[in-house]
Amino acid sequence: MLTSTPPSATAAPAPTAPLVRFQRPLLPPLEEVGRYFRVAEERRWYANGGPCAQLLAERIGERLGGVVAVPVANCTIGLMVALAATVGPRTGARDLVVTPSYTFAAAASAISWLGYTPLYVDVDAGTWQLDPRRFAEAGAAFGDRIAGIVGTSTFGCAAPAAHVAAWRAWARDLGVPLVVDSAAGFGAADELGAPLGGQGDVEVFSFHATKPFATGEGGVVTTRSPELADRVTRLVNFGFDAERVVTEPLGLNGKMSELQAAVCLAALDGYDEALLARRTRAAAIVERLAPLGLLTQVGHERGTWQAVAVLAPSRRERDGIVARAAAQGVELRAYFDRPLHRHPAYAGAPRGGRLDATDALADRCLSLPMAVDLTADEIDRIVRAVAG
Numbered sequence: 001m002l003t004s005t006p007p008s009a010t011a012a013p014a015p016t017a018p019l020v021r022f023q024r025p026l027l028p029p030l031e032e033v034g035r036y037f038r039v040a041e042e043r044r045w046y047a048n049g050g051p052c053a054q055l056l057a058e059r060i061g062e063r064l065g066g067v068v069a070v071p072v073a074n075c076t077i078g079l080m081v082a083l084a085a086t087v088g089p090r091t092g093a094r095d096l097v098v099t100p101s102y103t104f105a106a107a108a109s110a111i112s113w114l115g116y117t118p119l120y121v122d123v124d125a126g127t128w129q130l131d132p133r134r135f136a137e138a139g140a141a142f143g144d145r146i147a148g149i150v151g152t153s154t155f156g157c158a159a160p161a162a163h164v165a166a167w168r169a170w171a172r173d174l175g176v177p178l179v180v181d182s183a184a185g186f187g188a189a190d191e192l193g194a195p196l197g198g199q200g201d202v203e204v205f206s207f208h209a210t211k212p213f214a215t216g217e218g219g220v221v222t223t224r225s226p227e228l229a230d231r232v233t234r235l236v237n238f239g240f241d242a243e244r245v246v247t248e249p250l251g252l253n254g255k256m257s258e259l260q261a262a263v264c265l266a267a268l269d270g271y272d273e274a275l276l277a278r279r280t281r282a283a284a285i286v287e288r289l290a291p292l293g294l295l296t297q298v299g300h301e302r303g304t305w306q307a308v309a310v311l312a313p314s315r316r317e318r319d320g321i322v323a324r325a326a327a328q329g330v331e332l333r334a335y336f337d338r339p340l341h342r343h344p345a346y347a348g349a350p351r352g353g354r355l356d357a358t359d360a361l362a363d364r365c366l367s368l369p370m371a372v373d374l375t376a377d378e379i380d381r382i383v384r385a386v387a388g
């Protein structure tokens, strides 16, 4: 049984063991980065699609099943240019872009930067992904105002193929683009074994230090359309085309530098090993916690395990676990205990139906630490902190 009583200040032993941080990213050694960066140095070419960024784009495109890849400065800028390339700047009566509320602020921020307002659609309680069963109600109320759809690969986990097919079908019916935010999902696959990267018109990944493919800052935009890839390439380079004429009014500087691309290339060399290390450790934690009956995300075994996401029985018990763990030197988080519709900046946006699953997840979500080198002792401490 879970105990939910928060530890009192007097009862809690002072933590003596080092803190188990929520994340503890491990970047590739500088010598390995240097092997790639040397090429840029030899050419004295440090940005603007130099040799490292080009090689990275090729390797990612191949790895993700033949998509076209455009390295970018980070995933948030990637989402902004993905929406600019597909939905485009707001012009007419279509002022809303669909997004789940149960996601990170970057989606709402990118939607808002383009002059649109988020339209929240609920996720489903099992997969925690944008729920196609909510589309009819949202479409009936707002269909003629919807300009685009942002799906997410929640916590780096692929939505079931049937969900993604329904996202695409709704986008097609509405005549609008589908962008997929797969921030933590680089390396994940769906239940058919297909790597993420080609799910929407455009898909976006984060290479932030706290993501499984941890490289500091960075990201990549992927698409099956060479035309869209070309637009994204122009958008992250001030809107310049090959003749250096600005063709995109929303152009900005969102390019990835050569040094960052070299870090990504070195990280890519060790990524399968890193993913295996995460999956092995996550499986051990999930197995040890199984007797407690905590719910996990459907499909998580093919995810990338940015963290180990579980559901506590209630908000009170979740908050108790977080407090108890902190007192034991284990840093837990609760993503996304504040979904978009509870952030003051985005609270006024419309809802395409009730957000019951989102609210339930927000109350109960618990994110447990993960690192490629999490030790057996640390796993013990995490499990003990949760079990009480």
Ligand code: T4K
Residues within 6 Å of the ligand: 021, 022, 023, 024, 025, 074, 075, 076, 077, 103, 104, 106, 107, 152, 181, 183, 184, 205, 206, 207, 208, 209, 210, 218, 219, 331, 335
């Ligand atoms: N879409 C989704 C669904 C996302 O989750 C995100 C980002 C994005 C889009 C946008 O991606 P980017 O534009 O960032 O590429 C983190 C990240 O900053 C953010 O990238 C991420 N989602 C979000 C969910 O989490 P914080 O505020 O939780 O990070 P922080 O500083 O509290 O660190 C978390 C843990 O990691 C702590 O234990 C400290 C540790 N840490 C952190 C860093 C940066 C390290 O040990 N080393 C480090 O270098 O935001």
